[in-house]
Amino acid sequence: MRIRIVDAFTDRPFSGNPAGVLLLGPDGFPEDDWLRNVALEVNHAETAFAHPLPEGGEADWALRWFTPASEVAMCGHATLATAHVLRTTGTHTGPVRFATHSGVLHATPQEDGTLTLDFPTAPLTPVGVPDGVAEALGAEPLTAFDTGPNTGDLLIEVADEKTVRGLAPDLGALARYSERGIIATARSTDPARGYDFVSRCFFPNIGIDEDPVTGSAHTALAPYWSERLGRPDLTGLQASARSGLVRTGLRGDRTLLTGSAVTVIEGELLV
Incomplete structure (x- = not known):
């Protein structure tokens, strides 16, 4: 299984926020203990795990995020990193919808090479x-x-x-x-x-x-x-x-x- 480290919110290596990214098969997520252990091994702020969903649904990929200590409900930089991996590997090159614990999140590639995430606004x-x-x-x-x-x-x-x-x-x-x-x-x-x-x-x-x-x-x-x-x-x-x-x-x-x-x-x- 391929694993990648992506620096997010930057166009320069060794800056921005690093995230681990694993693209899983269509069978779904492994047990939580395995996900936590991989995140601990990667030892960055967050590691993202994504698997493809059947066509025709409200989302294209299921996405979860883990720190070395626990799962989190929302993570921007690891979502950006996942969308980047999907695009650069040719796995999913257009707009992508992620099913997450915080609802369906959208990532859209831009002509300048950036990615735009659509997240719920925090209620202050x-x-x-x-x-x-x-x-x-x-x-x-x-x-x-x-x-x-x-x-x-x-x-x-x-x-x-x-x-x-x-x-x-x-x-x-x-x-x-x-x-x-x-x-x-x-x-x-x-x-x-x-x-x-x-x-x-x-x-x-x-x-x-x-x-x-x-x-x-x-x-x-x-x-x-x-x-x-x-x-x-x-x-x-x-x-x-x-x-x-x-x-x-x-x-x-x-x-x-x-x-x-x-x-x-x-x-x-x-x-």
Whole structure:
């Protein structure tokens, strides 16, 4: 069985967010323990497993995502990586529909070589800033929003881009404030540099100290910043060490996420 490592939300190897991708046969998913063990062996933030579905249904492929610790309900970068593998291997070259635990997700190839994902927009609910979160994050929150069940994050705006880039949170303390983790964000200091807002994502509850580039987080960042900046189409920079760009388009209860991907490793899984 072929296994690939794909860097998502980047057009340069060794940047963006790496994901494992396995295309399975039509018989369905193996047992969950096997899927978890493969994800642990790959040891990236997420590994995607996909198998083809019969023609004529609402989706073309079934898709699941696992971290080294657990299954997750939604993952943007591993979905982008899977669509990239389907296209570059000639397995499925047109628009593709994925059946997932978060509903049917669409991926559409663009003429410039990028891929656009169609995800549900996160329902943002303002919440009071929890006691102790400023100390755990290492910065004073300006606002705090719950991002809903698909992502399970606490979205926090901080003072400025410099603050986001300089965060060094107490991850153990941060874990108590949401189901998955914390999205820290701020406006771009200089939008002329090609991005409108910056973010960093810390997910200690699913075994990821800091996620390099998080597609699912941008289903919350897109409506948050679209309201504040007055535009439906924006570009976000996730300012991790690897970094990556996500182009977002707010379309009511759907968010479009556009980015590039590059395959960096291909090999054979022997078990």
